[in-house]
Amino acid sequence: MSPSLVTLTGNRERHGAALGVVFEIDVPEVVPSLNILLRRHWMERRKIAKRWQWMMLAARPSPYVAPSIARVTITRFSKGVLDVDNLYGAAKLVVDALKVAGLIVGDEPKVLELTCGQERRIMPHTEIVIEAVSGC
Numbered sequence: 001m002s003p004s005l006v007t008l009t010g011n012r013e014r015h016g017a018a019l020g021v022v023f024e025i026d027v028p029e030v031v032p033s034l035n036i037l038l039r040r041h042w043m044e045r046r047k048i049a050k051r052w053q054w055m056m057l058a059a060r061p062s063p064y065v066a067p068s069i070a071r072v073t074i075t076r077f078s079k080g081v082l083d084v085d086n087l088y089g090a091a092k093l094v095v096d097a098l099k100v101a102g103l104i105v106g107d108e109p110k111v112l113e114l115t116c117g118q119e120r121r122i123m124p125h126t127e128i129v130i131e132a133v134s135g136c
Helices: 035-039 042-059 085-100
Strands: 021-027 070-078 111-122 123-134
Touching: 021 042, 035 111, 042 085, 070 085, 085 111, 085 123
Parallel strands: 070 111
Antiparallel strands: 021 123, 070 123
């Protein structure tokens, strides 16, 4: 498998700073489903997790402060559609990578609002949008 390129596809002006969008990451590969991950040897799962951690680190802007409360939307584009539990299970890999990269503060419910979606597309990729949420 060839190494992936991680590109920042948006900025505050495109998405609107008023919406609280910090930035968007477009990874030109699809996040593996939970069923695929569970069938792998633990060392292979570790390699996949490390790969996603490095991709999130590469996507992180140089001067970056993680929002204290973040809304993360992960959209998986692929030829097939996963069931809901498989989709959210796959998101764990991405959320853990975002946390390791310092793009989000944590994955506890009080600091993270997670939304997962999927669409059928010929070109598989994963879109990750991180938004700052104003605290109550």
